Amino acid sequence: MSSENDTDSKVPYKRxxxxxxxxxxxxxxxDSKCAKEKLQSSKKLMEGLPAGEVPNPEEVPGIYCSTGKATCQDLNFDRECICGTCEVWKEYGLEGVDPNNHFCLHGRAT
Structure with a gap:
Protein backbone atom coordinates (compact mmCIF):
# COMPACT_ATOMS: atom_id res chain seq x y z
CA MET A 1 0.00 0.00 0.00
CA SER A 2 1.14 3.54 -0.53
CA SER A 3 0.45 6.90 1.03
CA GLU A 4 -1.84 9.39 -0.63
CA ASN A 5 0.26 11.85 -2.62
CA ASP A 6 0.70 13.65 -5.90
CA THR A 7 2.60 12.06 -8.75
CA ASP A 8 4.13 13.57 -11.86
CA SER A 9 0.70 13.15 -13.41
CA LYS A 10 -1.79 15.97 -13.90
CA VAL A 11 -4.27 13.81 -11.97
CA PRO A 12 -3.00 12.83 -8.51
CA TYR A 13 -3.28 9.21 -7.43
CA LYS A 14 -5.26 9.70 -4.24
CA ARG A 15 -8.16 8.09 -2.48
CA ASP A 31 -16.20 -7.91 -20.44
CA SER A 32 -12.80 -8.02 -18.75
CA LYS A 33 -12.51 -10.85 -16.26
CA CYS A 34 -9.27 -9.31 -14.98
CA ALA A 35 -10.85 -5.87 -14.37
CA LYS A 36 -13.86 -7.42 -12.60
CA GLU A 37 -11.58 -9.42 -10.28
CA LYS A 38 -9.45 -6.34 -9.54
CA LEU A 39 -12.56 -4.28 -8.85
CA GLN A 40 -13.78 -6.76 -6.24
CA SER A 41 -10.39 -7.11 -4.57
CA SER A 42 -9.65 -3.37 -4.62
CA LYS A 43 -12.97 -2.58 -2.93
CA LYS A 44 -12.03 -4.93 -0.10
CA LEU A 45 -8.55 -3.43 0.08
CA MET A 46 -9.92 0.12 0.26
CA GLU A 47 -12.27 -0.81 3.09
CA GLY A 48 -9.38 -2.13 5.15
CA LEU A 49 -6.95 0.74 4.57
CA PRO A 50 -6.48 3.71 6.89
CA ALA A 51 -7.84 7.00 5.50
CA GLY A 52 -4.45 8.27 4.28
CA GLU A 53 -3.47 5.19 2.32
CA VAL A 54 -4.27 3.91 -1.15
CA PRO A 55 -3.73 0.52 -2.76
CA ASN A 56 -0.92 0.05 -5.24
CA PRO A 57 -2.07 1.21 -8.70
CA GLU A 58 -1.66 -2.31 -10.11
CA GLU A 59 -4.45 -3.45 -7.78
CA VAL A 60 -7.01 -0.87 -8.94
CA PRO A 61 -8.91 -1.34 -12.23
CA GLY A 62 -9.09 2.35 -13.01
CA ILE A 63 -7.85 5.91 -12.56
CA TYR A 64 -5.60 5.34 -15.54
CA CYS A 65 -5.53 9.10 -16.18
CA SER A 66 -3.39 9.18 -13.03
CA THR A 67 -1.52 5.89 -13.00
CA GLY A 68 -1.02 4.95 -16.63
CA LYS A 69 -1.78 1.88 -18.68
CA ALA A 70 -3.95 -0.95 -17.42
CA THR A 71 -2.29 -4.16 -16.34
CA CYS A 72 -5.27 -6.19 -17.57
CA GLN A 73 -4.73 -7.60 -21.04
CA ASP A 74 -8.36 -8.47 -21.83
CA LEU A 75 -9.81 -4.97 -22.33
CA ASN A 76 -11.79 -4.15 -25.48
CA PHE A 77 -10.32 -0.95 -26.93
CA ASP A 78 -12.83 -0.97 -29.79
CA ARG A 79 -15.50 0.20 -27.36
CA GLU A 80 -16.12 3.85 -26.58
CA CYS A 81 -14.90 5.06 -23.22
CA ILE A 82 -16.94 7.26 -20.84
CA CYS A 83 -14.23 9.61 -19.59
CA GLY A 84 -16.30 12.69 -20.40
CA THR A 85 -18.89 11.73 -17.76
CA CYS A 86 -16.31 11.39 -14.95
CA GLU A 87 -15.99 13.98 -12.17
CA VAL A 88 -12.21 13.38 -11.99
CA TRP A 89 -11.99 14.09 -15.73
CA LYS A 90 -13.91 17.36 -15.27
CA GLU A 91 -12.08 18.51 -12.12
CA TYR A 92 -8.65 18.20 -13.70
CA GLY A 93 -9.62 19.88 -16.97
CA LEU A 94 -9.14 16.91 -19.24
CA GLU A 95 -11.79 18.11 -21.70
CA GLY A 96 -9.09 18.79 -24.29
CA VAL A 97 -7.84 15.21 -24.12
CA ASP A 98 -9.30 12.83 -26.70
CA PRO A 99 -11.26 10.25 -24.67
CA ASN A 100 -10.84 7.74 -27.48
CA ASN A 101 -7.15 7.63 -26.62
CA HIS A 102 -8.12 5.36 -23.71
CA PHE A 103 -5.83 6.17 -20.79
CA CYS A 104 -5.94 2.47 -19.96
CA LEU A 105 -4.16 1.83 -23.28
CA HIS A 106 -2.02 4.93 -23.80
CA GLY A 107 -1.18 6.08 -20.27
CA ARG A 108 -1.83 8.85 -17.80
CA ALA A 109 -2.76 12.48 -18.34
CA THR A 110 0.23 14.80 -18.02
Whole structure:
Protein backbone atom coordinates (compact mmCIF):
# COMPACT_ATOMS: atom_id res chain seq x y z
CA MET A 1 0.00 0.00 0.00
CA SER A 2 1.14 3.54 -0.53
CA SER A 3 0.45 6.90 1.03
CA GLU A 4 -1.84 9.39 -0.63
CA ASN A 5 0.26 11.85 -2.62
CA ASP A 6 0.70 13.65 -5.90
CA THR A 7 2.60 12.06 -8.75
CA ASP A 8 4.13 13.57 -11.86
CA SER A 9 0.70 13.15 -13.41
CA LYS A 10 -1.79 15.97 -13.90
CA VAL A 11 -4.27 13.81 -11.97
CA PRO A 12 -3.00 12.83 -8.51
CA TYR A 13 -3.28 9.21 -7.43
CA LYS A 14 -5.26 9.70 -4.24
CA ARG A 15 -8.16 8.09 -2.48
CA UNK A 16 -10.77 10.70 -3.38
CA UNK A 17 -9.96 10.30 -7.08
CA UNK A 18 -10.04 6.50 -6.85
CA UNK A 19 -13.45 6.66 -5.18
CA UNK A 20 -14.87 8.92 -7.93
CA UNK A 21 -13.24 7.10 -10.83
CA UNK A 22 -15.69 5.64 -13.36
CA UNK A 23 -13.26 3.34 -15.19
CA UNK A 24 -14.87 0.28 -13.63
CA UNK A 25 -18.12 1.23 -15.40
CA UNK A 26 -16.44 1.82 -18.75
CA UNK A 27 -17.53 -0.32 -21.74
CA UNK A 28 -13.83 -0.89 -22.47
CA UNK A 29 -13.65 -2.97 -19.27
CA UNK A 30 -17.18 -4.40 -19.38
CA ASP A 31 -16.20 -7.91 -20.44
CA SER A 32 -12.80 -8.02 -18.75
CA LYS A 33 -12.51 -10.85 -16.26
CA CYS A 34 -9.27 -9.31 -14.98
CA ALA A 35 -10.85 -5.87 -14.37
CA LYS A 36 -13.86 -7.42 -12.60
CA GLU A 37 -11.58 -9.42 -10.28
CA LYS A 38 -9.45 -6.34 -9.54
CA LEU A 39 -12.56 -4.28 -8.85
CA GLN A 40 -13.78 -6.76 -6.24
CA SER A 41 -10.39 -7.11 -4.57
CA SER A 42 -9.65 -3.37 -4.62
CA LYS A 43 -12.97 -2.58 -2.93
CA LYS A 44 -12.03 -4.93 -0.10
CA LEU A 45 -8.55 -3.43 0.08
CA MET A 46 -9.92 0.12 0.26
CA GLU A 47 -12.27 -0.81 3.09
CA GLY A 48 -9.38 -2.13 5.15
CA LEU A 49 -6.95 0.74 4.57
CA PRO A 50 -6.48 3.71 6.89
CA ALA A 51 -7.84 7.00 5.50
CA GLY A 52 -4.45 8.27 4.28
CA GLU A 53 -3.47 5.19 2.32
CA VAL A 54 -4.27 3.91 -1.15
CA PRO A 55 -3.73 0.52 -2.76
CA ASN A 56 -0.92 0.05 -5.24
CA PRO A 57 -2.07 1.21 -8.70
CA GLU A 58 -1.66 -2.31 -10.11
CA GLU A 59 -4.45 -3.45 -7.78
CA VAL A 60 -7.01 -0.87 -8.94
CA PRO A 61 -8.91 -1.34 -12.23
CA GLY A 62 -9.09 2.35 -13.01
CA ILE A 63 -7.85 5.91 -12.56
CA TYR A 64 -5.60 5.34 -15.54
CA CYS A 65 -5.53 9.10 -16.18
CA SER A 66 -3.39 9.18 -13.03
CA THR A 67 -1.52 5.89 -13.00
CA GLY A 68 -1.02 4.95 -16.63
CA LYS A 69 -1.78 1.88 -18.68
CA ALA A 70 -3.95 -0.95 -17.42
CA THR A 71 -2.29 -4.16 -16.34
CA CYS A 72 -5.27 -6.19 -17.57
CA GLN A 73 -4.73 -7.60 -21.04
CA ASP A 74 -8.36 -8.47 -21.83
CA LEU A 75 -9.81 -4.97 -22.33
CA ASN A 76 -11.79 -4.15 -25.48
CA PHE A 77 -10.32 -0.95 -26.93
CA ASP A 78 -12.83 -0.97 -29.79
CA ARG A 79 -15.50 0.20 -27.36
CA GLU A 80 -16.12 3.85 -26.58
CA CYS A 81 -14.90 5.06 -23.22
CA ILE A 82 -16.94 7.26 -20.84
CA CYS A 83 -14.23 9.61 -19.59
CA GLY A 84 -16.30 12.69 -20.40
CA THR A 85 -18.89 11.73 -17.76
CA CYS A 86 -16.31 11.39 -14.95
CA GLU A 87 -15.99 13.98 -12.17
CA VAL A 88 -12.21 13.38 -11.99
CA TRP A 89 -11.99 14.09 -15.73
CA LYS A 90 -13.91 17.36 -15.27
CA GLU A 91 -12.08 18.51 -12.12
CA TYR A 92 -8.65 18.20 -13.70
CA GLY A 93 -9.62 19.88 -16.97
CA LEU A 94 -9.14 16.91 -19.24
CA GLU A 95 -11.79 18.11 -21.70
CA GLY A 96 -9.09 18.79 -24.29
CA VAL A 97 -7.84 15.21 -24.12
CA ASP A 98 -9.30 12.83 -26.70
CA PRO A 99 -11.26 10.25 -24.67
CA ASN A 100 -10.84 7.74 -27.48
CA ASN A 101 -7.15 7.63 -26.62
CA HIS A 102 -8.12 5.36 -23.71
CA PHE A 103 -5.83 6.17 -20.79
CA CYS A 104 -5.94 2.47 -19.96
CA LEU A 105 -4.16 1.83 -23.28
CA HIS A 106 -2.02 4.93 -23.80
CA GLY A 107 -1.18 6.08 -20.27
CA ARG A 108 -1.83 8.85 -17.80
CA ALA A 109 -2.76 12.48 -18.34
CA THR A 110 0.23 14.80 -18.02
Missing amino acids: SNIERCMCSQCPVQA
